[in-house]
Amino acid sequence: LDDTRVESLERQQGGWRLRLQTMSGASTLHASGTILSAGAVGSSALLLRSGLSEQAGRNLRMHPTVKVVALFDEVVNHATMGVPVHQVKQFAPDYSFGCSISSSPHLHLAMLDHPKQEKLVNQHWRKMAIYYAMIVPEGRGRVRPLPKMRDPFVTYSLSRKDMEVLARALRDLCRLLLRAGAAKLFPSICGVGPIHTENELSLLPNSLPKHSSLMSVHLFSTCPMGELRDKVVTNSYGRVHGQERLWVADASLLPTAPGVNPQGSVMAFARRNALRLLEHDL
Secondary structure (H helix, E strand, O other), X not given: OOOEEEEEEEEEOOEEEEEEEEXXXXXEEEEOOEEEOOHHHHHHHHHHHOOOOOOOOOOXXXXXXXXXXXXXXXXXXXXXXXXXXXXXXXXXXOEEEEEOOOOHHHHXXXXXXXXXXXXXXXXXXXXXXXXXXXXXXXXXXXXXXXXXXXXXXXXXXXXXXXXXXXXXXXXXXXXXXXXXXXXXXEEOOOOOOOEOOHHHHHHXXXXXXXXXXXXXXXXXXXXXXXXXXXXXXXXXXXXXXXXXXXXXXXXHHOOOOOOOOOHHHHHHHHHHHHHHHHHHHO
C-alpha cells in the first residue's frame, strides 16, 4: 500500500490487526500472519510500539566508517560510475577498505570538512574519489520509540578502542592511497589535511576526535534470532518469541556485525526462513 505507515500491531483472534496511517487518515488492516521487513530501526520500533517484545531494539550494531577524499593526477571517476566494487580485506575482520559513491554532489558533501578546498570538486571531480575504512566495533546502540513522536530515538556509542581502530584504519588507508598515486588526501576530520606525503601521516591522530565525520550504511541486530528468549527477539527462523504468525525478515535478525556488506546474508536468511515458513508454519 503506497503512502501508508503501520503504526502498531495488535493480536486478535485468527491473526493480527494493523493500525495504519494513510494520506486520507487512520485505518486498519486485518491479516492472518505478518512479516516485518522494515529494517533494523523500523522493525524493532514497531515491535516496541506494539508491546510485543521487550528485547527489541537493545542491540543495534553497525559498521562505523571514516572516509577520505583522494585527488589523483589521472582520471579515476566518471558520471555513471556508481559504487565501485574494489575492496581491500587484508586487515579484516578488524577493518577493511573500499571506494564509496563519488558523484559530484557526494564529493561536495565529503569536502565540507575542508571548505577552503571544496572548489577543487568543480575543477577536478573526474580525478577525485571517496574511499572509506570500515571497522567491526565493540560499541552498540539502541532504538527507542518516543511518545507522540513519529520516528524512534536512535543512539549509538563507540568505545575508546573503536576510535583508536578507526584512526589506525584511516592511516593505513591514506598510506595505501598515497602509494597508489594520490596527490592529495582530505580525511573526514576538520582541520586535518590535506596530506601529500607519507611523512605527513603523523598529522593524523592516534584516536579519532569526537568531531570526526563518521557514517554507516549497514545497520542490523535489533531483532537478533536465536533460542535464548531472554537475549533475542525471534527464534532461529525469524518468528517472534511468544507470538504466533509474526515474523521478522530483514537485517535486524543478524546477531552481530558481520564485518562485510550484509546483503548476501540477509538474502540467504530470508530465503531459508521463507521456505521454513511455507513448510512448517502455515
